[in-house]
Amino acid sequence: MKLFVSEGNPHCLKVLAALEVTGVQCDVQYVNHEERVVPFLSRPALPALLLPSGLHLFSSNAICRYLFEIVGQDSSERCNQWLEWEATDLQPALLQALHMAVLHGKGSEVSKVLQGPLNYLEQSLSKGNTPYLTGEAVSVADVVLWAALYPVLSDSSLACERTSVKAWFDRGAVLHSCESAAQKVLQGKGLQGMKSYMQRQPAPQSSQSRDTQPCNS
């Protein structure tokens, strides 16, 4: 089993944090952003995990879920729901926020773009009344969301006004693994550590154009 990651790529933060939390032993290879590791994808997709069967996983959430499952922690329905929300709701907003903050220096826009998802997270955490997203213990959902939000939450005061998000984010258990993963990916440069990665990404569509041109309606 071999994990391919690249420096400055925020998705790699998730899988490196999951690797630390689960303690799974795995070869980690740092490659260039442009390296095509997954043979059937025409665009570079990192992180990627080469499975013992020879198949590649190219979704960071599927990789994290797999790492948790092989140490005996299957994801629950609540977990599934958070992972789906992360991929369909949080990621598009996050991508747009990072694009603005890293490439256009508009850090002030971040809070506006992330307002919806962060409020949803705040509501769920305060209603659920448990220390972690799915209960009393850390799950793959915490690691994935933590790592996804780490670059923006550690770099700004976004969490301060949302007390439940802040308490969840500051809770020790995963924070250490996340910080260590962040150090590897961002090299202590904060948001600027992602610059060369973000420059190679297509500009995110605004939510408006996403709604007006779906090919699948």
Added chain:
Amino acid sequence: MALRELSSLEKYLGLKKPNKYSTQGDKKIPVLQNNNGPPLVGMVTIACHLVKEAKRPNLLGDCAESRAVVQQWLEYRVSKLDGCTKEDIKTILKDLNLYLQDKVYMAGNQFTLADTFMYYGIHPLIVDLAIQDKEQYVNVTRWFDHIQHYPGIRHHLPPVVVPRNRLYTSKHH
């Protein structure tokens, strides 16, 4: 769209009592009220729940590896395929065509929920393809034709004619 898909899935799974769904937000994300706890939100989450309810866990993969592969394609469907732009379509079909080159199903040799989900999601793209394009993406159309003839899958969707004999020679030869 999403709700019709879930109801087709219920029929395929042979669930006796159809569920009632609501939707939330602009994107009309499906919501299932759950007697045993808070409601379940999201296509993938609800579909995996239905599979478990029907006691067909193999549809989610029969080992950790294939379960990860299935989840990956379910996520791909709702995050990449849904809402893709016209420019994305070619890349998606090209990548899938290469992926399916040596596979019968999305997760290899076993039929899973990933096939159902990708089939529903890719149907509108295949409907719009010209015959030449169908031949260009021959592995995708072979897989597609296989799934649309799979017992109990097609339900709410019209069948798409896929050429079985090559009418045109491929551009790549």
